[in-house]
Amino acid sequence: MSPGLPLGKLLAVTAGLPDKKPTTQPEPATQPFSPALPSAPVIDGDFENRLAQKLTNCMKKENMGVQEKVQWQDTSREALPEAFNIEVLQNETMYQKFLRIAEGRQLAENEFRIVEKELGVSTKELLGFMQKAVQSGNAEWLPIFEQVRSRYFCRRCGSSHYEEWPSLYGDTYTCLDCREIGPLNSLQILFRLHSVDVPGQTRVDTDKCKPDQTVRSYSLEFTFAQEKAAEELWQQVHRQKAQETLLWAACGAGKTEVCFPLIDSFLRQNKKVLFAAPRQDVVHDVQPRLQKNFPEYNIKILSGALPQDMEPSKLTVATTHQVLRFYRAFHLIILDETDAYPYEGSSVLEYGIRQALRPDGQIICLTATPSAEILLRVKSQKCAIVRLPVRHHGFPVPVPEWQKNKLTRDRSLVELKKVLLKLIADGPILVFVPTVALVKEWTGVLKMVFGDLRVEGSWSSDAARREKTVLFRQGDINIFVCTSILERGITIKGVQVAVLFADHTLYDARALVQMAGRTGRSAECPVGRAVFIYAEQTQAMIQANRWIQDQNRLAEEWGCLNG
Ligand SMILES: [Zn+2]
Numbered sequence: 001m002s003p004g005l006p007l008g009k010l011l012a013v014t015a016g017l018p019d020k021k022p023t024t025q026p027e028p029a030t031q032p033f034s035p036a037l038p039s040a041p042v043i044d045g046d047f048e049n050r051l052a053q054k055l056t057n058c059m060k061k062e063n064m065g066v067q068e069k070v071q072w073q074d075t076s077r078e079a080l081p082e083a084f085n086i087e088v089l090q091n092e093t094m095y096q097k098f099l100r101i102a103e104g105r106q107l108a109e110n111e112f113r114i115v116e117k118e119l120g121v122s123t124k125e126l127l128g129f130m131q132k133a134v135q136s137g138n139a140e141w142l143p144i145f146e147q148v149r150s151r152y153f154c155r156r157c158g159s160s161h162y163e164e165w166p167s168l169y170g171d172t173y174t175c176l177d178c179r180e181i182g183p184l185n186s187l188q189i190l191f192r193l194h195s196v197d198v199p200g201q202t203r204v205d206t207d208k209c210k211p212d213q214t215v216r217s218y219s220l221e222f223t224f225a226q227e228k229a230a231e232e233l234w235q236q237v238h239r240q241k242a243q244e245t246l247l248w249a250a251c252g253a254g255k256t257e258v259c260f261p262l263i264d265s266f267l268r269q270n271k272k273v274l275f276a277a278p279r280q281d282v283v284h285d286v287q288p289r290l291q292k293n294f295p296e297y298n299i300k301i302l303s304g305a306l307p308q309d310m311e312p313s314k315l316t317v318a319t320t321h322q323v324l325r326f327y328r329a330f331h332l333i334i335l336d337e338t339d340a341y342p343y344e345g346s347s348v349l350e351y352g353i354r355q356a357l358r359p360d361g362q363i364i365c366l367t368a369t370p371s372a373e374i375l376l377r378v379k380s381q382k383c384a385i386v387r388l389p390v391r392h393h394g395f396p397v398p399v400p401e402w403q404k405n406k407l408t409r410d411r412s413l414v415e416l417k418k419v420l421l422k423l424i425a426d427g428p429i430l431v432f433v434p435t436v437a438l439v440k441e442w443t444g445v446l447k448m449v450f451g452d453l454r455v456e457g458s459w460s461s462d463a464a465r466r467e468k469t470v471l472f473r474q475g476d477i478n479i480f481v482c483t484s485i486l487e488r489g490i491t492i493k494g495v496q497v498a499v500l501f502a503d504h505t506l507y508d509a510r511a512l513v514q515m516a517g518r519t520g521r522s523a524e525c526p527v528g529r530a531v532f533i534y535a536e537q538t539q540a541m542i543q544a545n546r547w548i549q550d551q552n553r554l555a556e557e558w559g560c561l562n563g
Contacts (some may be wrong), residue, residue: 011166014479043190056508058060096282098129101195102270104356106142106156109188110326111308118310130191139193145173145186145221150480157324158351177348180304180321192327195211195272196356205289215344220293224279225560229388230258234385237262237332237362241439242384244363244377246338250397251368251552252491252518256286258388259334259364267297267314271331274356275317280305286336289315289456320349326356333357338365338374339510367511367515370546390555394562395526400499407500407534419531420498424453424478427441428495431481432515436461442500443481450479457481484511492518494525502532502541509543516548526562 014537056242101118109133116126133139143151152173159177166172173186186191229247236245246499247257252304259275264271275290279285280303291299300313302322320335333353357363358489365374367381379384391397423429433442436459458465465485472480473492497519502512513533519528555561 005357020262030553073153076240093332094121094125094134095129096150098177099133099193100128101193102130102133102139103194104193104311104326105310105335106190106192106327106355106360107155108182108190110182112191114308122400130193133193136297142190142192143186144184144188144190152186154184156184157348158355159348167240178321178324181324183380192559194328220260222257223254223390223392223394223560225388225390225555225558226254226258227393228558230261231366232386233258234262234265235461236360236384236386237364238265240384242362244365244382245384246365246367246370246374246378247386247388248370249366249368250391250520250555251514252391252397253368253388254392255366255368255388256289256336259366262364263290263315264333265333267294269331270314272326272329273315273332273334274323274326275315275321275336276323276329276353277335278320280319281317282336283317290315291315306355320352321347321355324352326352328358328361329356330360331361332364333361334364334366336366336369339369339371354558369509372552387554389558390560391526391527392525392561395520396527396552396555396561398530399548399552400512400517400530400532400541400545402502402532402533402534402537402541405533407533413445416533419533420446420450420479423498423529423531424497426560427496427525428475428492429479429498430472430492430497430515430518431479432497433481433483434501436483438501439481439483446479446481452521453483454538455479458485459483460485464507483516491521493522494528495519495521496528497530498533499531501535503534503536503538507538507540509540509547512540512544513547516544 021025044271056558082166097195098115098119098121099113107115110124112123116123117496121125121129130139130141134141140260142155144155146155147153153160154162154175157175159175161176162173163176164171166174167187169187171495175184178184194531204346214262229249233245233247247255247258249258263273263275277286277288283288283301283303283304285321287299287301294315298311298313300311300316302316302325304319309324316330333356334352354365367374370378374383375546378385403415403419405412405419407413407416410412420429420431431442431446433439439457441457443455447455454477456468456471456479457478458468459482462468468477468480471477495518499507499515499516501507516530534541
């Protein structure tokens, strides 16, 4: 495609399926969408001619023998110019391949090249396939920005956070919230291909896909609690038809695996599943576990760490930002660590998840520490809930102990040393502090206090973070001071936890539960201690202890506690 043309202003072709907005997006104005932003010099209604011009140029370049300008009557419904159309129809196999690749995706102009490369076709052919899909009602061309009253929203990420800059074509807008997956501006277009039934795909009766010990793909031994939670989850999704279900699991309960029967049933129905997680390390950790259990599927990873390709997959594992590439693609989305940064509180990522879900699709939210918002949705029955209150080894989650200590004077250090010495007798210690400055300060203090032990500190932007984490995992560091970087997703055998300044305003109940939840995770060392060091007790500390106690009580009621 010639890079300079302001396509976004031109291709206001909104054919195809009605553009239903996810519920989180403000309702668009009722009048038809106006393609050109008001200050842009492009005349409304001129876009068909511009598209025709573009295609004409393209065909000339490809030596199609087209001398006259292509007359584009109606880009949404009418047939393509004859020469163009013949080309498309002759290549039905390639068109079907294009559908398979682009199904459920929203492609920005700069991604067209990747599709061309994947298919081995020219820009002209690709445009032909795209237009054919639009004419068949399965796809749509859209300007990047949508005007809702006086504001503009990016269609890819739903954000109205953009920067304005002067261009050759007038004022132009660049979306600031989806830059992470490639910059988008108002001079570009977005192509969306809805889910289509590609020949060769068959749908299987849901009832034949019940969790069944004899036919299931995955090879896992579930505990009683996992079996019960997996069955409940399956029932919620297939029987109750809840669109959203919260799986509230204890820290270290094996919640990912509990979703396997559900994933299995969707895959066997030839439906598409997405496993999304907020962080790259989680994504790269989960994919091999899924691949091992679903060996007959090619499980795709999408994360910023890997170059993008368009290979279609029934089961995709992606970071939440990558989800913005999809449109109504998935029948089932499993959203791990629902309450974790950057997902929590990000309307863009929530928009992305809702947009990637098919209208009849379902979302499973996994967390050990649900947010107040999702618990409210559970209360108002907008979201179903399944509990998994016990760890796979059956021991309760350690309830944090509290130690009052202002951590200000020499005497405080003597007290702290006593506490830490008791902890270190059982294993290495993770010392959490609320800020980077405190990591640096307390690493120094603890090095001084424990001259004979190896003390290290790390935080998110620490260049040596990865190496230090590896050393800690190997048992080469005795005391590891850190911010919330190790709050989630990490299992270290025999680790003990101390949270300094546990009453700090940066710590909410969920952070405290996650930090305490690092202890006693492995089957070899199923017990451990977590100590909150505080000056004044806070609501968050009380809430954290209550959550852990409630979880343990439920596990006892289920009769599945060992400890
Ligand atoms: Zn955007």
